[in-house]
Amino acid sequence: MLNEFKAFIARGNVMDLAVGVIIGGAFGGIVKSLVDDLIMPIVGAIFGGFDFSNYFLPLSSAVNAPTLAAARAQGAVFAYGSFLTVLINFLILAWIIFLMVKGVNYLRMQVERQEEAAPEELPPPPADVQLLTEIRDLLARRPAV
Template sequence: MLKEFREFAMKGNVVDLAIGVIIGAAFGAIVTSIVGDIFMPVVGAIFGGLDFSNYFLPLASNVTATSLAAAREQGAVLAYGHFLTVVINFLIIAWILFMVVKGINRLHRKQADAPPPPAPPTKEEVLLGEIRDILARKA
């Protein structure tokens, strides 16, 4: 059973999937930073200090906090600002992945459109060429 598991785990697809998941997690962290540290502050500056991350609706009557973290400690809240930030993260990730896939498809198309290299001459063609050259010298 251990041998079968090792064979399964070492198949190319499983290793490729593991690498993809690790790179995807790192890519997600990068996009989260881009959205939280670059994109959302610019959006906030354009819309007069708008900060989605602390927008929430209290669901419990005892919630009096003004920040989302403090409100969550006091009771149930509907954190729609955080949800909007996650949606923006998703849209940016989807757009970047779309552009990557589009670029890869373009490269594959260029490779498919390129003419194949000429085939090397067959033995018969080489022999006929030698016969032609010999006949041309004798003539």
């Protein structure tokens, strides 16, 4: 069973998937930083606050905290700021993936067009035709009598 597992792991598809997951995780961190550190402060400034993730509506009269973390400790809250941050994260990530897939599809289409435009090589003639061609060429090179 251990040998089967080694063979499974050593296959290219599993390794490609592992690399993709690792790169995706790192890329997700970059997008999260982009949204949290660059985009959301601008959006928060436009809508009157500097910390967009702390926007919430208390669902209980006992909630009177100024921050989301403290409000959650006091009771139920409708944390729409956190949701909007995650939604913007998703939309940016989806847009970037869309652009990457579009680029790959464009490159693939270019390669297919080049393959279609390339002239096809004719198959070699049958052996008897090749032999007759060689005989003809030899006779043509022979001095005239």
